[in-house]
Amino acid sequence: MNTRNEEVEKLLDQLNITKDTQILGEGGLVKELTKRLLERALEGEMTAHLGYEKGERGSEVRTNPRNGSSTKRIKAGNCEVEIEGIRSTIPVVT
Numbered sequence: 001m002n003t004r005n006e007e008v009e010k011l012l013d014q015l016n017i018t019k020d021t022q023i024l025g026e027g028g029l030v031k032e033l034t035k036r037l038l039e040r041a042l043e044g045e046m047t048a049h050l051g052y053e054k055g056e057r058g059s060e061v062r063t064n065p066r067n068g069s070s071t072k073r074i075k076a077g078n079c080e081v082e083i084e085g086i087r088s089t090i091p092v093v094t
Contacts, residue, residue, distance in 0.1 A: 035081040038074060042085060 002010075015021075015029070022028045047053055072085040 031079050031081055034076045034079060035083055038076065038081065039083050042083070 017023075017029070024030055043054065069084040071082050073080060073082050
């Protein structure tokens with residue numbers, strides 16, 4: 001079984017990082033990875049909230065339950081990223 005470190009190493013190998021690859025700063029690899037990680041986590045939360053994957057209908061007929069997206073600016077560690085946040089027409093009750 002792979003450890004998390006081994007999985008990260010495999011991902012880094014797949015990125016084909018060269019001496020010219022920008023790692024930090026605007027447009028850098030860290031910022032892009034942070035952006036996609038946050039977007040993917042939010043997509044997963046929306047799927048869990050609605051109870052079905054994006055593109056599926058779900059068990060109930062609903063009108064536009066994944067109500068588009070909007071850009072949000074989030075501070076994540078040392079960088080600020082703009083992500084596409086998904087909206088739902090189903091209210092969240094806490």
